[in-house]
Amino acid sequence: MGESFRKVKGQLFMNGRESQRLLRGALLLTLAGIISKILSAGYRIPLQNLTGDIGFYVYQQVYPVLGMAAVLGLYGFPTAVSRLAVDVKERGYTISLRGFYVPVFILLTGFSSIAFLLLYINAGNLAALVGDPELSKVYRWSAFLFLLLPITSVLRGTLQANSQMEPTAFSQVGEQLVRVSLIIIAAVLVSLHGLSVYTIGSAAVFASAVGAGAAIIILAFFLAKQKPQAKGEAVVPWLYMGKTLLMVGVVAALNHMVLLTLQLADTLTLIPALREYGLSLTEAMEAKGVFDRGQPLIQLGTVLGSSFALALIPEISQKRVRKQWEAVQYEIQGALLVSFYLASGAAVGLITIFPEANILLYQNDNGSTTLQILALSILLCSLSVIGTALLQGAGAIKRTASFIAIALLAKWAGNLVFVPWWGIAGSAWATVISLLLLCLMVYSSLTREFPGLKFFEKIRWRTLLAALTIMVIYLIIMEMLLPARWLDSRVSLLFYIMFVSCSGGAFYLYILVRGHAFTEEQLHMLPLSKLFIHIHRGRKIDGQK
Incomplete structure (x- = not known):
């Protein structure tokens, strides 16, 4: 009996070590x-x-x-x-x-x-x-x-x-x-x-x-x-x-090609569609190059919006194997909310300061309006990436791949229809629409996979709207105060962009945390979690007083 107990205990210890590994x-x-x-x-x-x-x-x-x-x-x-x-x-x-x-x-x-x-x-x-x-x-x-x-x-x-x-x-x-x-x-x-x-x-x-x-x-x-x-x-x-x-x-x-498939559609269709719009080959090449300026910014925004949430996926998968369904749904909900809030702030903030960011990064403000439309992709792509990863972790690999294939076809068709009418802005709208379609398919599937998931119901819309509004007003005021001579210096613009990005982001997060948009468990996913939890608890204390 004692020998059997030791064997079982040893096996459990080995399994625990394997799970941790x-x-x-x-x-x-x-x-x-x-x-x-x-x-x-x-x-x-x-x-x-x-x-x-x-x-x-x-x-x-x-x-x-x-x-x-x-x-x-x-x-x-x-x-x-x-x-x-x-x-x-x-x-x-x-x-x-x-x-x-x-x-x-x-x-x-x-x-x-x-x-x-x-x-x-x-x-x-x-x-x-x-x-x-x-x-x-x-x-x-x-x-x-x-x-x-x-x-x-x-x-x-x-x-x-x-x-x-x-x-x-x-x-x-x-x-x-x-x-x-x-x-x-x-x-x-x-x-x-x-x-x-x-x-x-x-x-x-x-x-x-x-x-x-x-x-x-x-x-x-x-x-x-x-x-x-x-x-x-x-x-x-x-x-x-x-x-x-x-x-x-x-x-x-x-399942790892969400952004890549959309870029593939642009590679195959954009130049011919821009020629049909009326541009010469050289003009079409330049327009495509300007449009592609948005890709690294979308990538960085997507990393910001989804990286903390993606870090939870191994733990979610582990709890799913153990059939801890309530814990799985709670953590999925937390991952989605963190991704949604961070990506919303990144997208709206970038849209607001894009002309200056365009000059800082690429030396002129060519295509700023089109790229502001494309910046909406930060939110949609972040949600798509985390959603497809969660579906993949739930075992719906083929279904997720089919969703991405449908989004690719939507982007392809959007380029063929919109670009000959609206030029390069048409491709930006095609990207946004295809990612929106992908989000709808993914989250509809997630809801069926996890019936207890109440993602949109858990979003504190008033707090989010207040945080976004105050951040945008702050950024607009700072832009109005920006001396014109700063636009001629990339060094000056660098300090300005860094300052307003950090301070605007801090205002945004402070209002979200103060407004109880996050739970304490979700705040643990963020850097400086102790500071945010202190702010979060301060709200509770104020309410009690």
């Missing part, structure tokens, strides 16, 4: 994702400053291809490989080179080779489709990135199957650091030596390849410690392997 690993992956997003958004600003709007346009035209390859190698195929590895272990077999690594690698090489050939052969047709034949060479070079996917996917997938998330996190940040550094160096060379702006496209492909190489080195270092077994029997049928790798890999990747 998984939670730490998932949080580390979330942190790595946030760092990567900040890097990905930040380097675009000096890139545009150095190469101009046309150089930025060239980069953004090739970026969706680079992004798709990166997402497949980081999330898509590794998820499928990890699932296969877990299947093999559950059957009582050992992961071996001959029985697992080699078959999976061969199948992934087959899929990647098909993608490579399709893009390489049709690079000219793709360039013609997007309306710029000069891009054919860049697209042809970008095809080679797909040939690296089998290596990174097998390494990441097998390590994740062993509950080792650290290698994926370190390799993700390392890959991004190398890629960003090389792209900035290339932009400097283009600017100093007057090279063709299309050089930045080829340089971006090269930087992505070198970054992937750095990730492979980091991952191989971790895998070498495990010394995988060489011999072993292939226990999973090749057909099942192939179907799992393809279906799970593509669906899992699509």
Whole structure:
């Protein structure tokens, strides 16, 4: 009896340690994702400053291809490989080179080779489709990135199957650091030596390849410690392997491509639609480059709005497995509310100060009105990202992927209809409408998945409206007090933007906290949580008095 008790106790201890390890690993992956997003958004600003709007346009035209390859190698195929590895272990077999690594690698090489050939052969047709034949060479070079996917996917997938998330996190940040550094160096060379702006496209492909190489080195270092077994029997049928790798890999990747799919629609449709609107090719390229200024700002705003909420997802998933439904719904509600409040403030604040921010970041205020419309995407994209992540954690992976595909089609159709009428502003409205549609689908599905979820009912609309109004009035007054000479100096604008952003954000958060928009548990998700909780409790004390 005592021996049995010790065994059960030991098993529970091991399970607890495993759960803690998984939670730490998932949080580390979330942190790595946030760092990567900040890097990905930040380097675009000096890139545009150095190469101009046309150089930025060239980069953004090739970026969706680079992004798709990166997402497949980081999330898509590794998820499928990890699932296969877990299947093999559950059957009582050992992961071996001959029985697992080699078959999976061969199948992934087959899929990647098909993608490579399709893009390489049709690079000219793709360039013609997007309306710029000069891009054919860049697209042809970008095809080679797909040939690296089998290596990174097998390494990441097998390590994740062993509950080792650290290698994926370190390799993700390392890959991004190398890629960003090389792209900035290339932009400097283009600017100093007057090279063709299309050089930045080829340089971006090269930087992505070198970054992937750095990730492979980091991952191989971790895998070498495990010394995988060489011999072993292939226990999973090749057909099942192939179907799992393809279906799970593509669906899992699509769930991480909300912004990327919309950028893909812009890449394929915007230049031809702007030509139909009446712009020349050069004017259309410049307009697309100006429009793309909004992408890093949306990315940064989305990180601000969703990062704290996304950090809760591992814990939510863990409680869902334990069937603690009331706790799951409460934490989902908290994650959504934090994301909604932060993203609302970021979107409205950015819209208010956008002309000055545009001059600060991009040296002029071209396209400010269009980009103010696009800034609405910060709120919608933040809600979409956290909503799709929650649905994915609930197991609705295919359904979530279908929602993103529908949003892509809506954006595509919106560009074709609105841009010939309204020019580049039409694309901004198409983005907003497609993201709104995605939000409606996602939250309708979340409500069905978690019937007790009362997200919109829990929003304190009066407090939110008061906080937004006071913040906007404050920002407008500060703008009226801004000396005209400050607009001529980017250094002066930098201090002004930093000051009004921080002070305006502080006013906004203070009113929300003072107005009881958050619970104390939700405030723990924020930085300076002790200060916010003190303000929150002060409201209670005042009420009692």
